[in-house]
Amino acid sequence: MIPVNNQITEQIPRQLFVSTAQNAELVSGHSMPTQAAVQRILQLLPEIKPQHNVMHIGAGTGYLSAVLSGLAAKVFAVERDARLIRDASQRFATLGINNIQLVLADVNDGIGVSEPCQLILATCLLSHYEQLVPLLTENGLLVVIEDEKDHVSNFVLYQKQHVTLIRQHKLGWIDFSRRLADMVIDLGYADDAMLAEAKLDAKRNNELFAHALNRKIQQHSKDLYEAMAAERQLSFIDFDSLIKQVDSSLFNHFSRTFLDRSRALPVTLQGNRMTVVTDNPDADLAELAVMNGNGKIHCVLVTPEDFRRLWTQLEVSAKAQHKSGLVSKTHPEDTAADALPSPVNPYLVSLYEALLLEAVSEHASDIHLECYQNTPRVRLRIDGDLHDLTHFQVSMSELAGLINVIKIRAELDIAERRLPQGGRSQVKQGKHLYDLRVQTQPSLHAEHVVIRLLKHTGRAMTMQDLGMSPRVAAMYQRLLNNPAGLVLVVGPTGSGKSTTLYAGLQELADDGKRKVITVEDPIEYSIDKVQQTRVRADIGFDFPDAVRAFVRQDPDVILVGEIRDHPTALEAARASQTGHLVLSTLHCNDAVDAIQRLKDLNIHPNSIASELLAVIAQRLAKRICPDCRAPAEPDLVILGELFPDGVPGNFRCFAGAGCSRCHGRGTLGRIAVVEFLLMNTDIRNAISRENTASELRWQALDAGMITMRDSALNLVIDGIIPLHELPKVLLQERMAPEHRGGVQQL
Incomplete structure (x- = not known):
């Protein structure tokens, strides 16, 4: 040998x-x-x-x-x-x-x-x-x-x-x-260094190597586990397909400790053949086979995320079987508002936690709890669109109790159902902490609740993460290097204004040479090395008070979460005049409109002209899923609006066909479509002369303003967003090239 x-x-x-x-x-x-x-x-x-x-x-x-x-x-x-x-x-x-x-x-x-x-x-x-x-x-x-x-x-x-x-x-x-380590290297999911880190994490956290590795390559979780299943000759299934065939009663027949240790969940039993799901490709199910009278065990592999979701669902179902004694009895003539179960009902708490886990797993930005004609409705906002959660079926009394649980967590008054209320709470899923902003609203049939989820990571997105074009990113970076002035990011609610500002703060935090202070309501992202302060209107500490206090803290950069009124706008302008770079947001439609908005807040045109450095206006558009992107036939109606004088010969567009990664939607995530107005002498003079908004826009176009149409078309041609997103981010009057005196402004 x-x-x-x-x-x-x-x-x-x-x-x-x-x-x-x-x-x-x-x-x-x-x-x-x-x-x-x-x-x-x-x-x-x-x-x-x-x-x-x-x-x-x-x-x-x-x-x-x-x-x-x-x-x-x-x-x-x-x-x-x-x-x-x-x-x-x-x-x-x-x-x-x-x-x-x-x-x-x-x-x-x-x-x-x-x-x-x-x-x-x-x-x-x-x-x-x-x-x-x-x-x-x-x-x-x-x-x-x-x-x-x-x-x-x-x-x-x-x-x-x-x-x-x-x-x-x-x-x-x-x-x-192949061992798991060999397989992930062969398939290109990891390298030796990543494997070494995963092994250390698994040992440190006393967890499965597969789970530690999955965290390292989270974006490929489903693909990785499908490959594991094929290698181990196991079936693979996703949560949406699995939940339709689960027999929840089996969950009560086994010890929770045993199932957790085995990383196995029994889901169906047909004759002596039990189907078991696991997130461990090397799981030993011999004990389960013995418990099943030495019957056959059919093992199915799922991702760790789907395993946790299924576990939570089974726990909720198990508690639901015993909740009849926990929920208050109601009579048919009782109204939904009066039929309130105990706010500490364990079943409703589990239901709320399951809902949060579902939202986190789907990367949702908001949870909507609604009621129409005595029919509760649960929806998640994913990449800007609302999607129904059909497998979360709740009754009217359960909805009222669930809202009570949410109110208690957010420190709201559960007895007040006639007025809107706002609060916040936190939840930890895995190793990540999420800030929950809760808003209740009375309606015709019952209270409605919206919960916004904000992930705390200690870091914000970078400019690279935002997907900014190199030109726009360079211009934004140059703005952050200014010693003083006012920079505004504008757009409607939910357009990613704060995310763009936070990306700039992250650049400043990583540099570490300047002191950065923020005042926010609320603090949406926690960033290391940035001093962040929350507005407390209930004790008389608002935006103007904070800015006045900040200038005595020797800051270099001040972020004002939002300019809402004259006092805040005035203090922001004063702070920029005294040698500070001030970043803030406004609610308005485009970059030039921000100038008019400052005038409406009684800021003198000369102050605007002298202190304003730039305005970034933006909307969010859906990204095409990179796994199923393919060339697409353009919509002729949209093309007619975009190019009334004829479509360029080199125009192209793409779309997502729909795949497992994007759940058949064809889109995955969102990206900012940006309008960038950089101030110059001509624009400042036009502001001081109090020119109209249309005159200011033509002046900005002449000065080379990057329009939202330019940005959107570049993203379409580069295959980043689909063509059908343009009517959702561009006003109808801005779809076509803007003309002035017969000359196109492109």
Whole structure:
């Protein structure tokens, strides 16, 4: 047998032999053994001397053949797939290996090799061996697979004596299955450094390696677990498909501690066949099989997120079976407002937590609880659109109780159902803390509630995360370097104004050379190294008070969460006049409209002209899902609005076809469509002269203002947003190029 020497395999970089994504189905098993499998093969093989010729049948990607080339004088690598032969040839050339002869042949049809071999190794199943006898020297050895089960193969040794193969003995079992670490590297999800970090995290947090790794590559969670399922020959299912077939009563038959330790949830039982879901690809379900009377166990793999969602749903269902004694009895004539169950009902608390988990898992920005004609409705706002949660079915009394739970968490008055109320609370899901802004509103049939979810990470999005074009990002970065002045980000509610400002704050925090103070209502994102203050109107501490106090704290940059009234606008202007860079937001439609809005707040035009540095107006548009993006046929109606004088010949657009990653929507996430007005002398003079808004706009266009139409068209052509998003972000009058005196302003 070959002496064990890990350097033999470490000299050949296995990663080089991993097939491309197009050939992903080939990167497994015998065609691409793991490093551990190769080391085991070398342990079992008879000794290979430097003068020996070796033949490797089933060379696959060439990895094992390359390892054998370091032991033998010559290696004949036999493979019947021409595509793999071509790939292997290139890899051997890259490594400078010149003692391997590639042979394109099917072993059953015969192999044309002129030189006999002292050893033939077959890492694929062969139906017969007679055709290999002439290829062996006298007393030459043949190693073949004669039994295989679940990726584990039994190697057997034969020896040529005269013209006959004599079976000698079994060499041992080889496990060709990929470990999780090998698989994620082969599929391009991680590298060695990421794997090392995941292993440390798993050990530190006493958790499964698969879970620690999943956190590292969160954006590919579903793809990763689908690949794990295929590798382990398991079924894979997503939450939406799974929840339709779950028998929640099974959950009560098992200990919660046992299920948590096993990472398994029983979901259906048909005869003696139990279907169990798990988020551990290597889960040992033997104990569950015993509990099922040694019946069959069908294991289905889900992502950790879906496993947690299902666990919560099953717990809610289990508590629902016992809630009849917990919910207050109501009579048919009782109104929904009067039929209030106990606000500390455990079932309703679990229901609220399940709803929050659902929202977090779907990356929702808001939760809407509504009621129409005595029919409760639960919806999530995802990427700007509302989606019904059909699997959250609640009755009228449950809705009233659920709203009570929400009010208690947000420190609101549960007895007050006639007036709107606003509050906030926090929730922790996994390792992330979420700030919840709760707003209640009385309506015809019942109270409605909207909950906004804000994630606390200690860091805001960067300009790169925002998806700003290089030109706009450079202009924004230059604004932040100004020693003083006023920078406004404007747009309607929910247009991402605060996110854009926070991206600038994050740049300043990372730089660390200037002191940054903010006053906000509320603090939407917590940023390390930035001094953040919350408005407290209930004790008389509002925006103007905060700004007046801030200028005595020696700040370089002041962020005012929103300019709402004259006192706030006046203090912001004064702060910029006294040598501070002031960042803030306004509610208005476009960049030029912000100037008029400041006038409406009684700020003198000369102050606006002297202190205002720039205005950034923005809207949010849906991003095309990168996994299913494809060229699309443009909507002729939209094209007619965009290009009334004719469509440019090089115009193109894209759309998402819908895939598992985007849940069939074709879009994933949102991006800001920006209008950028940078002040210059001509615009300042026009402001001081109190020109009309239309005159100011033409002056801004002449000065090179980046319009929202320009930004949107660039995003469409670059395949970032679909064409049908443009009417949602552009006013109808701004769809076509803006003309002035017959000249197009582009």
